[in-house]
Amino acid sequence: GAVVSQHPSRVICKSGTSVKIECRSLDFQATTMFWYRQFPKKSLMLMATSNEGSKATYEQGVEKDKFLINHASLTLSTLTVTSAHPEDSSFYICSARDPTSPGQFFGPGTRLTVL
Amino acid sequence: QQQVKQSPQSLIVQKGGISIINCAYENTAFDYFPWYQQFPGKGPALLIAIRPDVSEKKEGRFTISFNKSAKQFSLHIMDSQPGDSATYFCAASKGSNYQLIWGAGTKLIIKP
Numbered sequence: 001g002a003v004v005s006q007h008p009s010r011v012i013c014k015s016g017t018s019v020k021i022e023c024r025s026l027d028f029q030a031t032t033m034f035w036y037r038q039f040p041k042k043s044l045m046l047m048a049t050s051n052e053g054s055k056a057t058y059e060q061g062v063e064k065d066k067f068l069i070n071h072a073s074l075t076l077s078t079l080t081v082t083s084a085h086p087e088d089s090s091f092y093i094c095s096a097r098d099p100t101s102p103g104q105f106f107g108p109g110t111r112l113t114v115l
Numbered sequence: 116q117q118q119v120k121q122s123p124q125s126l127i128v129q130k131g132g133i134s135i136i137n138c139a140y141e142n143t144a145f146d147y148f149p150w151y152q153q154f155p156g157k158g159p160a161l162l163i164a165i166r167p168d169v170s171e172k173k174e175g176r177f178t179i180s181f182n183k184s185a186k187q188f189s190l191h192i193m194d195s196q197p198g199d200s201a202t203y204f205c206a207a208s209k210g211s212n213y214q215l216i217w218g219a220g221t222k223l224i225i226k227p
Contacts (some may be wrong), residue, residue, distance in 0.1 A: 041220075043218065043219050043220050046214065093159070097213050102208075103213070108158045109157060
């Protein structure tokens with residue numbers, strides 16, 4: 001149980017384009033989903049917290065107009081990196097909270113490379 | 116006060132040995148302490164977790180020891196295997212949103 005999928009696993013795009021990453025909870029309903037960014041050999045950096053049906057709460061320093069988060073259903077959240085630039089290249093990971101369990105369950109991550 | 120300090124940064128253990136990773140926290144409001152295992156290019160996977168009302172929790176070869184008075188908790192991996200080679204993160208959270216405060220991670224290498 002508590003499986004979270006993420007799509008795509010890897011994406012390469014040109015500078016200036018927008019990229020959408022999907023995060024799905026497959027076997028539970030996630031009232032809260034989290035989006036993280038991870039740099040090589042570093043810990044996870046929380047970007048935003050999203051609750052189903054409401055606006056995401058962004059961490060300080062994260063541009064909400066650049067990283068658009070939508071949590072339209074209890075099983076799907078999306079992160080759109082708008083007008084991506086090479087500095088946005090990173091490993092993006094989502095997680096979801098199962099209300100019946102205290103933990104967060106993570107997706108496999110998306111490697112974004114912006115050329 | 117929101118920090119979770121993790122040590123060591125890296126650890127090399129012989130196969131069959133015990134791997135020990137330590138974490139310390141300041142905020143006494145934290146009420147959930149998970150450990151995550153992450154392999155390169157993958158998302159973290161929940162390994163084991165503990166609440167502060169318990170001093171120890173064991174699941175297979177993995178044990179969390181929790182010292183509430185010292186505000187420390189540690190992960191012990193018994194009979195360490197090469198497949199345990201990964202980066203381990205401790206974390207802490209409080210309240211109903213379960214937003215995690217992360218340690219810096221420990222890269223564990225198990226030598227055959």
